Amino acid sequence: MRRMGIAFSASVAFAVGVLTLISLLLGDHPELYGNVAGAEIWAGLLALPAAVLLRLVTLTVAVTIVIGIVNLLHVHAGRGLRRQFYSIVMIASFAFTMYWYLTRQGDTSLLAAVQVPIESALAALLFLSMAQGGARVMKKRADIWGLLFVTVMVIVLLGTLPLPALAPLREWSDWLMDIPVGAGARAILLGIALGTVVAGVRILLGQDRSYRG
Amino acid sequence: MPLDDTTVRVYSIIFVAITAVLIFTARFFHARRSRRSTGQGAAGFERMPGWIGQGIETGRPLHLGFGGAAIGSEKTPIAAAEAEFFYHIIRATQSSDSAPLISTSSAATVPLAQDTIRRAWQGDPQWKQAQWYPQGDRSIAYAAGVSAMMGVDEPAGHVLAGSFGPELALMLNSAEQLGQGTLAVSDQLDGGAVAFAMADEVLIGEQMFSAAAHLSTDTTALADARVSDVWRGLLIIGLSILLLINLSAQLASVSGTLVLAAALGLLVVSALLFRRS
Numbered sequence: 001m002r003r004m005g006i007a008f009s010a011s012v013a014f015a016v017g018v019l020t021l022i023s024l025l026l027g028d029h030p031e032l033y034g035n036v037a038g039a040e041i042w043a044g045l046l047a048l049p050a051a052v053l054l055r056l057v058t059l060t061v062a063v064t065i066v067i068g069i070v071n072l073l074h075v076h077a078g079r080g081l082r083r084q085f086y087s088i089v090m091i092a093s094f095a096f097t098m099y100w101y102l103t104r105q106g107d108t109s110l111l112a113a114v115q116v117p118i119e120s121a122l123a124a125l126l127f128l129s130m131a132q133g134g135a136r137v138m139k140k141r142a143d144i145w146g147l148l149f150v151t152v153m154v155i156v157l158l159g160t161l162p163l164p165a166l167a168p169l170r171e172w173s174d175w176l177m178d179i180p181v182g183a184g185a186r187a188i189l190l191g192i193a194l195g196t197v198v199a200g201v202r203i204l205l206g207q208d209r210s211y212r213g
Numbered sequence: 214m215p216l217d218d219t220t221v222r223v224y225s226i227i228f229v230a231i232t233a234v235l236i237f238t239a240r241f242f243h244a245r246r247s248r249r250s251t252g253q254g255a256a257g258f259e260r261m262p263g264w265i266g267q268g269i270e271t272g273r274p275l276h277l278g279f280g281g282a283a284i285g286s287e288k289t290p291i292a293a294a295e296a297e298f299f300y301h302i303i304r305a306t307q308s309s310d311s312a313p314l315i316s317t318s319s320a321a322t323v324p325l326a327q328d329t330i331r332r333a334w335q336g337d338p339q340w341k342q343a344q345w346y347p348q349g350d351r352s353i354a355y356a357a358g359v360s361a362m363m364g365v366d367e368p369a370g371h372v373l374a375g376s377f378g379p380e381l382a383l384m385l386n387s388a389e390q391l392g393q394g395t396l397a398v399s400d401q402l403d404g405g406a407v408a409f410a411m412a413d414e415v416l417i418g419e420q421m422f423s424a425a426a427h428l429s430t431d432t433t434a435l436a437d438a439r440v441s442d443v444w445r446g447l448l449i450i451g452l453s454i455l456l457l458i459n460l461s462a463q464l465a466s467v468s469g470t471l472v473l474a475a476a477l478g479l480l481v482v483s484a485l486l487f488r489r490s
Contacts, residue, residue: 209297
């Protein structure tokens with residue numbers, strides 16, 4: 001019975017995946033059909049499944065925010081019962097914000113007064129964390145790559161300073177960012193894109209583990 | 214010269230079809246072959262057995278983070294690939310008393326995280342093992358939530374594999390201060406740079422898709438990694454040939470035969486290096 005369930009879910013995933021892919025690639029493009037009679041109608045019909053399914057996905061993803069909120073409350077309610085201070089504050093803040101929003105006709109001033117300053121403060125802290133991390137690179141990676149990383153970082157940082165004495169460094173910094181860093185970034189992005197395609201095709205074909213049970 | 218939309222679509226169809234054929238072919242051949250190695254000791258994974266062992270001995274969980282990798286967005290394949298990676302990590306921690314914690318900043322990924330724990334963990338997983346911290350890419354709130362969780366749940370180690378931006382620095386810094394090990398990989402360039410500078414172990418770029426192959430004895434994961442390798446090899450060969458053609462056009466004194474010989478030499482060296490790796 002379990003095997004039948006797995007086969008069924010994999011088949012549904014395969015059928016929907018291939019249908020969506022074909023619909024996205026061939027739909028709404030009558031020029032791909034050459035001189036076939038009624039190409040416009042066929043292209044329009046073929047575009048329909050992708051349009052419907054993608055709209056369904058958008059709706060489903062919007063609904064998952066409720067799953068997230070329930071998960072957040074469930075996790076922190078459990079912790080709150082164990083008297084963990086931050087979780088109690090989280091639950092109390094959630095309840096107060098809901099009360100505020102509902103009793104003041106959708107007033108979002110709490111967001112501007114509390115959330116935004118806190119996030120900004122954390123973003124400033126992020127800069128300190130990154131500077132600290134940069135300083136610790138040679139401790140973590142005492143090899144040629146760590147040294148190269150630190151050297152490039154120092155040249156680029158110094159190159160951004162508006163001092164006339166550092167003008168030659170600015171040229172080095174620009175060259176580093178345009179040529180080696182640009183090439184490396186493209187290579188990494190190409191690798192990620194290829195991996196994404198392989199993983200995507202595996203999901204579309206119903207070969208992902210979540211369909212195999 | 215840019216390609217027109219129709220040509221791009223035709224190439225896309227061919228590319229996807231060839232990838233599908235390669236996946237099935239690689240899986241067929243790898244299924245017939247016994248597993249060569251478990252990948253233990255592969256770069257980036259040296260310390261993970263230590264964290265798993267420490268977690269088992271002390272009863273502390275392992276923390277696995279998806280970051281902003283979200284189901285239903287263009288990052289769906291990344292979320293699925295990392296779910297596969299996490300599945301094998303969870304399988305390896307079976308002897309522990311504590312089920313691993315999975316965090317995400319995408320609400321849509323919560324069901325995937327819960328499903329991964331349900332399938333991989335033999336014990337009785339509780340739903341709170343998957344934790345959502347709001348919301349989206351580069352979420353500072355997620356970084357703050359995970360940093361707080363590090364102090365409360367005291368995980369033995371952290372595997373942060375998914376979509377992270379500079380906010381990764383906050384989490385890695387907290388883990389460092391608490392003496393907890395970290396492995397990090399991100400699909401975002403700035404997140405990758407932070408991971409390289411601050412994480413104990415780091416994977417770069419497409420290694421996030423082949424990570425499962427390093428941990429499992431499942432031949433399908435290895436087969437999928439091979440398909441990526443094939444495409445990457447073809448891409449490198451194609452780019453090298455284009456570079457040589459461009460070079461020979463600019464230097465009229467260099468003969469076509471010499472360029473061809475250089476290309477063949479490059480191909481042989483690449484094949485030898487690939488086999489050795």
